[in-house]
Amino acid sequence: MTFINKLSAAWTANDSLLCVGLDPDMAKLPARFQSDPQGIYHFCREIIDATADLACAFKPQIAYFAALGAEGQLEQICAYAREHYPHIPLILDAKRGDIGATARQYAREAYDRYGADAVTVSPYMGSDSVEPYMEWSDRGIIVLCRTSNAGGSDLQFLNVDGKPLYQHVARLVAEKWNGNGQCALVVGATFPEELAQVRAIVGDMPLLVPGIGAQGGDIAATVKSGRTAAGSGMMINSSRAILYATPQAGEDFASAARRVAEETRDAINAHRA
């Protein structure tokens, strides 16, 4: 099944546009995981089990694993999610971008090593840096467009031929790069006006929308700006607000994560119509 088909099915099956981010920061995990050599894997596995029926996607952020040399645990997490929740898309947030030969290795890493359904990439190096990902014709390519951080404006807002650069990226991906029909864009929830602009440019193309929760993006404004005519079309990511929903990394972290995920899913759904 293609990434886009799997995503559409997950939106419907779980009645959810919530993407649960897996950004395991060792210092914030309950003590028993910190003393466990497989602690990152075991923590993420409990989060996945607690939220799988509430999510339309899982998004591990590779930096949290690579920084600790814990790629093996990321492989285990991806294998676990694929085996137990094969209907939920797995998005590797790696923001890759390089010349074609190197990009092919990044694509192998995301799609073959981790078995991801989709990977985030930077558009900065242009079409030949993205083409290699299309050799995996059923997998998704999620291109950075208007990121959630304030500094994203430094380049993404540059005026090019009368339009901000991020709008050129949106148009380029929608009109030229989406040959396999498996492309999506990253647009931050912290910029609802730009989210609406991107939606107007790309039609029903899915948007990965980080920036609610810990980054403070407004859920109502996000959904109203980014939804498609059918009230769908987004993977609205929340990582830290779900992972660390208990104060002081309490042992009830999984039930707290579930509660926050459910509240977030419902808050999103309240504005889809």
Ligand SMILES: O=c1ccn([C@@H]2O[C@H](COP(=O)(O)O)[C@@H](O)[C@H]2O)c(=O)[nH]1
């Ligand atoms: O524009 C972007 C692109 C990616 N991210 C990533 O999403 C999550 C956000 O985590 P929160 O804890 O919900 O803030 C994280 O993995 C970022 O690397 C983003 O925030 N903005």
